[in-house]
Amino acid sequence: MHPAPSVIIFTTLSGLGFGLIFWMGLGYPGVTGLTAFIFFTLAYLLAVGGLIASTFHLGHPERALKAFTQWRTSWLSREGWLSVITLILMAVYGAGLVFLATRWNWLGYIGAALSLATVYATSMIYCQLKTVPRWNHWSTPLMFLTFSVAGGALLAGQPRFALPLLAMAGLVQVYVWIDGDGRLNRSGHTIATATGLGRIGKVRAFEPPHTGTNYLMKEMVHVVGRRHASRLRAIALLAGFGAPIVLLTLPFGHIWAAVAILSHLIGVFASRWLFFAEAEHVVGLYYGKRRAA
């Protein structure tokens, strides 16, 4: 799939932002006043910034409000609703912390649950697609959720949660790669089933429909950069989880914490880029761009 920067920025930053909102809702760190204000500003910049970035790839962003209408069937619509409800509820909760030095516990817990639900809805936009076997798997939401909660704990300055969660997210990431690599093959989709011609013999794409490219090939038959996949995987794993874990075990310092957060962000960006670039859409079978039957 085409790794559109707007979607990579959206899923990475929003995931991190809602992860931080999750921990704030649970009362970690238990701060009020100006410190709470700084934490909430950071969380909202990430979450809202990501959501705004997601509109950049729309053909008609001026109609974006229409995306709130189909929550009964569409995960994209549900994600819109959940993110807005979460952000409004947690703004009220945050105002209590910042201006009244009061923690409305129940509101924080509801907001924390809604944060997770938002990230889950984001992941389901991809997980629901049968056409992309690599994504169409329970590990996709698990990966989005563990990344969000681990990154959120890191941002919230909670090493006792961040350490095990970062390790867990790294393990989930490794599993997603190892198991995901074989999923297209295991899905049983081949050029033979795509064309229905497998009953006659071995099918090979002989001539494409046109000599140039098209929307489908740019969007779904993306192949650029897969050759760097193994190096990017190493970067994602080391920067995203390895380095932050090491840095968190060092004696605490704001500089090291900042380096850990930046490193994590770079790692998650690399991982998200691969999430799209390595995902193969079954329409590629019609173009002879997937494994032979």
Add this chain to the structure above:
Amino acid sequence: MTALPKTTDRKLGLVIDLDTCVGCHACVVSCKGWNTENYGAPLADIDAYGADPVGTFLNRVHSYEVTPVEGPAQTIHFPKSCLHCEDAPCVTVCPTGASYKRSEDGIVLVNESACIGCGLCAWACPYGAREMDGAAKVMKKCTLCIDRIYNENLPEIDRTPACVRTCPSGARHFGDFADPESNVSVLTRERGGMDLMPEQGTKPTNKYLPPRNKDALRSADPAAPVLRPVTDEPRGFLGWLDRALSAMPGGND
């Protein structure tokens, strides 16, 4: 709502005969022409006369080579457009309700004024039937020529999709699959009409007729007795030349 109708009164769709399609791309051209000049945003070409042209099409013709275990390879031309699936995954993913499936005839359509151009429906389609228009930035797809099939301003013979009307080899048929005695139902039954990628569970309405079995060449060539070689060894001048060249250094290598 982008919920799918439980049933549709009619199931309009196409039968595409892979046996008779000659791969002329006339359906591609007529589709592009009709759907550029009529209903909805025109099908744009970007950089049409430049080095890297790219355009929007609702129907494209692939060509495949199929090699049986025994016998020669075959070329099979393969037109592909929206299959108007019963369980259309492109419809339910749409966040705005722009994508919908009509309960009266089963046609899957896009309300272009509600489309935000997010592209998720194109991701959800296994067949590559939806393309984002490069100029209008809304999702385009086959409408089954909705502005022809119900158009009483057209002569009755023209009230079929443009691709069907134009096909010179009669490889495309339009009809109602809900009627078991319709032309398309009968063709599907008699010729073993098949679904594309049935394992995706989309239940496509359009059916593809597989190529008929080819007659095999007889293994013994009928001309063989007449053309049997009269000699295994060259004689006469060629024989002398063969012997002379063989006698030269390195001649017997």
